[in-house]
Amino acid sequence: QVQLVQSGAELKKPGASVKVSCKASGYTFTGYYMHWVRQAPGQGLEWMGWINPNSGGTNYAQKFQGRVAMTRDTSISTAYMELSRLTSDDTAVYYCARKPSTISDVWGQGTTVTVSS
Amino acid sequence: DVVMTQTPLSSPVTLGQPASISCRSSESLVHSDGNTYLSWFQQRPGQPPRLLIYKISNRFSGVPDRFSGSGAGTDFTLKISRVEVEDVGVYYCMQATQFPYTFGQGTKLEIK
Numbered sequence: 503q504v505q506l507v508q509s510g511a512e513l514k515k516p517g518a519s520v521k522v523s524c525k526a527s528g529y530t531f532t533g534y535y536m537h538w539v540r541q542a543p544g545q546g547l548e549w550m551g552w553i554n555p556n557s558g559g560t561n562y563a564q565k566f567q568g569r570v571a572m573t574r575d576t577s578i579s580t581a582y583m584e585l586s587r588l589t590s591d592d593t594a595v596y597y598c599a600r601k602p603s604t605i606s607d608v609w610g611q612g613t614t615v616t617v618s619s
Numbered sequence: 620d621v622v623m624t625q626t627p628l629s630s631p632v633t634l635g636q637p638a639s640i641s642c643r644s645s646e647s648l649v650h651s652d653g654n655t656y657l658s659w660f661q662q663r664p665g666q667p668p669r670l671l672i673y674k675i676s677n678r679f680s681g682v683p684d685r686f687s688g689s690g691a692g693t694d695f696t697l698k699i700s701r702v703e704v705e706d707v708g709v710y711y712c713m714q715a716t717q718f719p720y721t722f723g724q725g726t727k728l729e730i731k
Contacts, residue, residue, distance in 0.1 A: 537720075539668075546711065546722055546723070546725045547660075547662075547668065547711055547713070547722040549713075549719055549720040549721065549722070551719075561718060563718070563719035564719065565719070597667050597668075599667075599668075602658075602668075602670065603656065603660075603670060603673050603713055603715045603720075604673055604715075605673065605677075605679070605680075607670040607673070607679065609667040610667065611667060
């Protein structure tokens with residue numbers, strides 16, 4: 503079945519970077535854009551951007567420009583989201599989602615990133 | 620950015636009774652391709668969001684028909700005809716017409 507499996511929880515210090523992975527299975531990885539959405543503790547959902555796994559093209563929310571990089575490795579059907587210069591405000595659950603809000607919608611289980619000194 | 624405003628933020632409902640959540644956008648969500656990319660998600664504690672409705676009124680695969688969506692332009696509504704225990708959670712509207720995609724603040728549905 504179609505599935506997105508994300509990497510495990512991360513604990514990072516302020517100023518560090520984190521790289522979260524999202525492994526796809528059950529479908530043609532290059533056929534669907536992959537989005538990233540985050541959710542701070544007790545807060546709502548925030549869209550970060552997407553990557554086209556076929557071309558590698560990306561589109562980031564202005565808020566994260568210069569600090570986020572979405573990449574992919576088509577040989578292992580895996581998308582990555584790297585966020586740099588972390589602060590406590592980046593503490594959140596990070597989700598990958600295949601073409602959310604469409605008929606192709608599938609979400610990963612989420613990866614908790616905690617930023618603390 | 621398009622601001623999505625949901626009301627109410629909390630909705631206590633009696634089992635078997637209807638529930639309604641409103642979502643208003645700061646700009647029209649009609650895309651240049653003629654579609655309106657307004658969706659509704661349900662999120663249970665500790666779970667990722669689950670798509671319920673896409674393009675205003677289309678139920679996603681496996682979603683019970685007690686869930687329905689309506690609206691146009693800037694005003695949208697999610698209705699649950701008869702609330703069941705499993706419907707408890709937080710509901711979000713989301714627009715995917717303009718970048719960046721944006722979500723409403725969420726509406727917490729709870730049983731009275």
